[in-house]
Amino acid sequence: MGVFVKVEVNPEKCKEAEKLVEICPVDIFAVKDGKVVVVEENEDECTFCNLCVQYCPEGVKYTKLY
Amino acid sequence: MRLYEYESKMLLEKYGIPLPKRILVKTPEEAAKAVEELGGKAVIKAQVLTGGRGKAGGIKIANSPEEAKKLTEEILKMKINDFPVVAVLVEELLNIDKELFLACTYDEVAKQRIMLISDAGGVDINEVVEKDPSRVYREWFNPFYGMMAFKAKKMADFLKLPKDADRALQSVIMRLYNLAVDYDTTLAEINPLVLTKDGKIVAADAHIEIEDDAMYRQQQRLEGMGIHDRPSTPREPTEFEKLAEENDMSDHRGVAGRAIDFGGSLGCIIGAGGGSLTTFDAILRYGGNPANYCEVGGNPPVKKVYGLAKLVLSKPGVKGLLVCHNVYSNSRVDLVARGVIKAMLDLGINPAEYPVVYRGAGAFEEDGYAILRKYGVRYYDRRLGMDQAAKLAVEMLKLIEEKEKEGKSLEEAQKEVAQYIKTEEFVKKVLGEEVAKKVLEGL
Numbered sequence: 001m002g003v004f005v006k007v008e009v010n011p012e013k014c015k016e017a018e019k020l021v022e023i024c025p026v027d028i029f030a031v032k033d034g035k036v037v038v039v040e041e042n043e044d045e046c047t048f049c050n051l052c053v054q055y056c057p058e059g060v061k062y063t064k065l066y
Numbered sequence: 067m068r069l070y071e072y073e074s075k076m077l078l079e080k081y082g083i084p085l086p087k088r089i090l091v092k093t094p095e096e097a098a099k100a101v102e103e104l105g106g107k108a109v110i111k112a113q114v115l116t117g118g119r120g121k122a123g124g125i126k127i128a129n130s131p132e133e134a135k136k137l138t139e140e141i142l143k144m145k146i147n148d149f150p151v152v153a154v155l156v157e158e159l160l161n162i163d164k165e166l167f168l169a170c171t172y173d174e175v176a177k178q179r180i181m182l183i184s185d186a187g188g189v190d191i192n193e194v195v196e197k198d199p200s201r202v203y204r205e206w207f208n209p210f211y212g213m214m215a216f217k218a219k220k221m222a223d224f225l226k227l228p229k230d231a232d233r234a235l236q237s238v239i240m241r242l243y244n245l246a247v248d249y250d251t252t253l254a255e256i257n258p259l260v261l262t263k264d265g266k267i268v269a270a271d272a273h274i275e276i277e278d279d280a281m282y283r284q285q286q287r288l289e290g291m292g293i294h295d296r297p298s299t300p301r302e303p304t305e306f307e308k309l310a311e312e313n314d315m316s317d318h319r320g321v322a323g324r325a326i327d328f329g330g331s332l333g334c335i336i337g338a339g340g341g342s343l344t345t346f347d348a349i350l351r352y353g354g355n356p357a358n359y360c361e362v363g364g365n366p367p368v369k370k371v372y373g374l375a376k377l378v379l380s381k382p383g384v385k386g387l388l389v390c391h392n393v394y395s396n397s398r399v400d401l402v403a404r405g406v407i408k409a410m411l412d413l414g415i416n417p418a419e420y421p422v423v424y425r426g427a428g429a430f431e432e433d434g435y436a437i438l439r440k441y442g443v444r445y446y447d448r449r450l451g452m453d454q455a456a457k458l459a460v461e462m463l464k465l466i467e468e469k470e471k472e473g474k475s476l477e478e479a480q481k482e483v484a485q486y487i488k489t490e491e492f493v494k495k496v497l498g499e500e501v502a503k504k505v506l507e508g509l
Contacts, residue, residue: 004408
């Protein structure tokens, strides 16, 4: 889990997992068993570019932990 | 890439510039033999990739082959400015009438090649320029026209040499210019260029540097002459430098590396678009003892800053940290703060109890400050100059060392100083009341 940023994704609401992986410039998402998951070691790289939220507003949420 | 004198002279020879007779040797025995071949007397010159070898004792006159053997043995053992002597050039003695100076370099303001000539050869030309600028003549060269004979004549005429020597000098000027252009040199210097008592112009010493960015097109032709590419530092990179380089190469985004290992106690994570060097200079000016030099810029990912910070913090001897960034580092303040804090946490360091002077400014600075506040790190924004940050850090280290001298353990000293440097009193004491008020207001 990230120390500074927490990213949550709901795979049920973000069906096109590959698209989310492609959209994130800092590799926070990956595909596991056909579903999108968060790569925890990369969470702190989140730049708040918001592209993931724009793509899947219902299924992605990021929180600043400070 | 800097060339050795003997390599520089190989290039001069290729361009027909007159040189003294010379023999490159690598052992004292070879030197003795070479002196014998040159008539029993010769100059013994250390081949080393740095200046100041004359003052350091790297140039000696041998009056016999035996003496040459002894001198060469001594010179080959020398290190000048940390650079090893790789060979010795045994050169015939010249019958010197005058020592001149001639160089071709690049004027970055005029964006043109410039040639300088002076009758004050054999000494540092910068000193001559400072003391008596009228003794140096400059001529600029438009790259579309290149060298033109009348310019070489103007330069040579400045020295008012006898007619034959003047002509010979014009030829040397033109040849040196052509060499500089053909080999993409940043500097092609002949100092001294000697006028001998029989009226000849001879290049007694030479210093050539080739533009690193042009090596892709120069390497092959230099290799053909036995001149190989080489690092510009006198020593092998240390483990710290290798790891920092690895860390920097781990991701193409931004820079968090280019570290140089020093033996001091102030760890540095600095990025300022050129300000790293000036901040480093400021640390030295205030009597600080840096543990390292490094560069952070171009918005590196958190993991690269983290990797660098971890390396610096775990470097043996590091007692405190200076994190210093300005807007021109083009790096997000929050991403740098994340990297630094994360490294501390991973090393089991409580950021609130570790002595850090943290100065950050730029994009996402509010987020960066929020992170630093959360972890109890006193930070400064753009109102604190980088020079002032360096001063605070140096004073912080002095306090730690004083406490250690009083008999406290390093950990105790660090904890106490970490608290004290957060006070207004400390900032006032180091920077004065007025500056302290300005930089602390609202923080």
